Structures are given as structure tokens and as C-alpha cells.
Amino acid sequence: MQLTEETPATAVGNEPQATPAAATVTPDTDLASLSQAQLYDLNQELLNDSVPSRPLIDEVSPMTALREEYENGSQSFVQQIDWLMEKGYKAVRRTKGDGDCFYRSVAFAYVDRIIHSADVPLAAASAASTIQSTLSMLDMAGFQKLVFEDFYDVLVSLIESTVQPDAEGRTVDDNVLLEQFQMPEVSNSIVVFLRLLTSAQIRTDPESYEAFLFHPELGEQLAPREFCESLVEAVGKEADHVQIMALSRALHLDIDIAYLDGRNADGKVDFVDFRNSGDKDAQPLILLYRPGHYDILLKTG
Structure with a gap:
């Protein structure tokens, strides 16, 4: 999905949210x-x-x-x-x-794809290079190096450890990756870095996003800086289409979102695709969205 002037606000989840009456849900609702x-x-x-x-x-x-x-x-x-x-x-x-599920899911799936790639050293080098290339954008957005460098180092060190042993002599495999992402000091540092990166993408290219920056509850339009400070940089704030598009552009990622929302009478699940890798053969990261929450969706066979 591309954010354009013709994209209706409801398509990016920014419609005003009236306070709903309590709903009684039964199997027939x-x-x-x-x-x-x-x-x-x-x-x-x-x-x-x-x-x-x-x-x-x-x-x-x-x-x-x-x-x-x-x-x-x-x-x-x-x-x-x-x-x-x-x-x-x-x-x-x-x-x-916890409100950080989108960023955490993307980060885990991103590194997980590296360790399962056909050429791990190449995939790791490419990812590290891509992330390093974002440093200038963070600087352009006004973030001081002191603000983001420690968070950046955590993510890049994890990626590099898929090839080179870490301080404990371990390379990142399935078990180590899960262990690292279950550690708050590691997992949350990576989340913060991706939030800053998403914010930087919006701040340095405001024309691409400003028509879609709304407060999710009030429906009021926000200036890019206000939107980023309130809804992107702040931990615990859920991501919507704008944040997904911005992060996928910053990391040159393809991301597919499967919407499990119970709204299609025929049981079909709608997918929204974000294509920013430039590689038609690239396998997208696939997330499962339920209202207010993201998980990683895995396809077999």
C-alpha cells in the first residue's frame, strides 16, 4: 500500500475513534x-x-x-x-x-531471516551495511549520536554475531536469537533503535507522510515532529500504516501484514504489502495483525 494524497484516512487507521459502548460478543456476533x-x-x-x-x-x-x-x-x-x-x-x-510488538516482531524476523539465509555472511554484511547507511539520516533528523549509538551497536553486534562469535564465543543460532530477544536490555534497545529510525525517516521526508499523520484517538492532524515524538519515538505506542511504511523504506524491507480482524464474511484474510527492497525475488517478512497487536506469521512448505 502506498501513501498518496488519494489514500483515505480510514485506510491508514487514522479515523476518529469514538468511545464505544461495551460490546457483548457471542459466537454469532x-x-x-x-x-x-x-x-x-x-x-x-x-x-x-x-x-x-x-x-x-x-x-x-x-x-x-x-x-x-x-x-x-x-x-x-x-x-x-x-x-x-x-x-x-x-x-x-x-x-x-506491550505496544512495541510491531518493532520487536520486525527486528526478530529480520535477524532470523539472516541466520536462515543460503549465504549467512553475505546476508549479515548486507544488513549491517544497510543499517550503517541510516546513520546519516538519523543525523539529518536531528538525533545526536549519543542518543542512538548504543542502541545501534546492540542491533549491529547481534547481526555480526551471526557470523563472528560474540564475547562468549557463541554465534547466533535459533536458540541464541530467542534468548537475546527475551532479554529486555537487548530486545528493548533494538526496539528503541527501530523507533528512532522510523521517526528519522518521517522527519527527513515529511512531504511523503504529513497528509496521513493523525492522532489515533482524536483524529486530529499532527505535525510530523509532534507525530514522531508522541506516536513513534515513545515506547509502548502501537504502529500503524505510516510507521510500517517508514520503517520498511528506511531498511529497504518487504513486509506483508495479514489482517486477522474477523471482518470478512467469507473467512478470507486480507494482506497489505509494503514493497521497498527493490528485489522482486526477496522474501517478505510476514506479520499477523490482530486489532492492536502484531505477531510473526510463519508459512511452511
Whole structure:
């Protein structure tokens, strides 16, 4: 999806949010009749009830486990999960619902793709080079090196450790990667760096985004700096289309978002594609979006 002057505000999730009346949801409830805020509240209840103490990022779990969580709720979600499984999406790696889930999911999937690439040294070198190239943009955006260098170092060091052993003599494999992302000091540092990078992308190219910068609850248009300070740089603030587009552009990433929102009567899941790698053969990072939350969606076969 490209942000253009013709893109309606509702397409980027910036419509004014009226305070909804409490919704009673049964298996027969038509989710299309619920507001975005009501869908968000419904999904947050499921997230909180399923695993209250979920780690920052979790082990891979089968989609059938996610399905079980919705079986006693609306069947619209169940139908969409079944549709995804029929299309080969058999597993999900879930992240903690703390408002940083988009950035954490992208970061984990980004490094995970490196360690599973056909040429790990090449993939690691390319990723490190891409991230290094963003430093000038961070500087142009007005961020002092002292603000971002430690966060930058954490991410680049992790990527470099997919090839070169770290201080403990370990290279990053599946187990080490999960361990690192479950450590708050590592995981949250990477989240902060990606937030700063997203902000820098918007700040240095405001013309591409300013028509779509709205307060998510009030619907009021915000200036780029105000939007970035309030909704991008601040930890715990969820990402929407603007942030996804900005980060995918900054890192030259292809990202696909599968929208599990219970709104399609036929059970189909809509995907929104962000294409910024310039490589038609590149495999996109795939995230599963439920109102207010992102996880990593995994396809098998």
C-alpha cells in the first residue's frame, strides 16, 4: 500500500475513534458491526487472558493453538485462521502485547531471516551495511549520536554475531536469537533503535507522510515532529500504516501484514504489502495483525 494524497484516512487507521459502548460478543456476533475500538478491546482481552506473562517474544507455536483461543468467541476469527492454515500458514511466533510488538516482531524476523539465509555472511554484511547507511539520516533528523549509538551497536553486534562469535564465543543460532530477544536490555534497545529510525525517516521526508499523520484517538492532524515524538519515538505506542511504511523504506524491507480482524464474511484474510527492497525475488517478512497487536506469521512448505 502506498501513501498518496488519494489514500483515505480510514485506510491508514487514522479515523476518529469514538468511545464505544461495551460490546457483548457471542459466537454469532457480526464483527463487521463493531468499531475499531471495540475490536481492539476484544482482542486485548484475548491477549491478556491467553498468556498473562508472555515473554517479550515466544517460541513458535502452531496456528491450531491460536485457533483454540478463539473457538469460544466469534467464529469469524476461527474461519480466518482456518483460511490461513489452508494457505500454508501453519505457525506463529507471538510477541508480548506491550505496544512495541510491531518493532520487536520486525527486528526478530529480520535477524532470523539472516541466520536462515543460503549465504549467512553475505546476508549479515548486507544488513549491517544497510543499517550503517541510516546513520546519516538519523543525523539529518536531528538525533545526536549519543542518543542512538548504543542502541545501534546492540542491533549491529547481534547481526555480526551471526557470523563472528560474540564475547562468549557463541554465534547466533535459533536458540541464541530467542534468548537475546527475551532479554529486555537487548530486545528493548533494538526496539528503541527501530523507533528512532522510523521517526528519522518521517522527519527527513515529511512531504511523503504529513497528509496521513493523525492522532489515533482524536483524529486530529499532527505535525510530523509532534507525530514522531508522541506516536513513534515513545515506547509502548502501537504502529500503524505510516510507521510500517517508514520503517520498511528506511531498511529497504518487504513486509506483508495479514489482517486477522474477523471482518470478512467469507473467512478470507486480507494482506497489505509494503514493497521497498527493490528485489522482486526477496522474501517478505510476514506479520499477523490482530486489532492492536502484531505477531510473526510463519508459512511452511
